[in-house]
Amino acid sequence: MSMWRDFLVAVISALRRPDEQSLARERRRAVERLAEETIRAERRAADPPE
DSSP states (O other), rough: OOHHHHHHHHHHHHHHHHHHHHHHHHHHHHHHHHHHHHHHHHHHHSSOOO
16 A cells, blocks of 8 residues: 555655746746846946036
8 A cells, every 4th residue: 555655645746846847947936037127227326416
């Protein structure tokens, strides 16, 4: 019985992995966007309009 349980756990883990990868990619994109927005805001504050 434990062989089947291990098999099912492996199958479920394999199916879940793409979701975890896509979540990690989305998190990375969100962090990159936040960093870009922060850099833009800092540049705007450092370079006041003439």
